[in-house]
Amino acid sequence: MTAMPEPDFDGATLVRLGEGESRRIRRLASAFLATTDRTLAEIADAIGRCDLRAASGFGHQLKSSARWVGAPALGLLAERLEHLAAGADPEPSAGLLAEMRLAYERVREGIAEVVDALPADDGGAMP
């Protein structure tokens, strides 16, 4: 029997984090997306430089934040990078990064759906 795969995104988690307030949910979503865009770029840069220790550190950061906003699949991939990057070969890390980018696209779509469904009365649009 195989384990159930981690879901890509659970919007209820993000809504709960923002305690149901549209302004806070938008702010958290925006911060998560901005941070993750940057973190994935930093991971790519670190792998390109064969600095796997740095890649591991970025994987650690992304692991926690992804799980926290309700993106456990991305969190699991980030955790694998965290531990994989402790080795010496950059090749598996590059493959993992490609998987993370795909997972992140699905998370981004899920977040956009949650944010689009929020009432617009107490905050601006997500950038």
Place this chain on the structure above:
Amino acid sequence: MSSLQAPHPQASDAEPAISTHAAARMLGVSVGTVLNMVDRGQLRAWRTAGGHRRIARSAVTDHLSARMRGQAARLRVMVVEDADFFRVAYADQFEAWSLPVDLRLCDSGVEAMLEIGRQPPDILFADLRMPEIDGFAVVRTLRADERFAAIDVVVITGLSDAEIAAGGGLPSGVPVWHKPIPFAQMRGYLDARLSDGARAIAT
């Protein structure tokens, strides 16, 4: 309605009084502000038979004491966290709580140590895995230095207990909370500290 009382020589005989200018100097405000405070009834005042305004010294010292109590009741909280997203989350949650807390966010162990040296917080919430000076080093440094013994240190980390042990462990007595950030637990902790502070002031 003004709280300035009519000529009242008995009052000046009964308790030490100071001039408006002296009250302003003691309180660190302008004379105009002192007069406004008198008008609002915040400072007890009267006029002498010669028409000079006098303010009860005890009213000024009481006001200063109340001001100091108000400052002391605020908790100084520092969070050291290198992930931008989590710093936003901390700032957002603290703003939503509206507690009497002065929050300082640091993005590195280096910044945290510099800030702690400048003004130690009452509570430090520290991440562990950070570049350069990491949370392990920050916590160990603080716990090895008597000057910082009064700081409550709580670790909030995405590392497992085994990973913390592999990193050399932490000084005994340092609570470890695991990410995701347990905000409910943090709120309870802050409430308890604020309650302790309020009791200490009241006694």
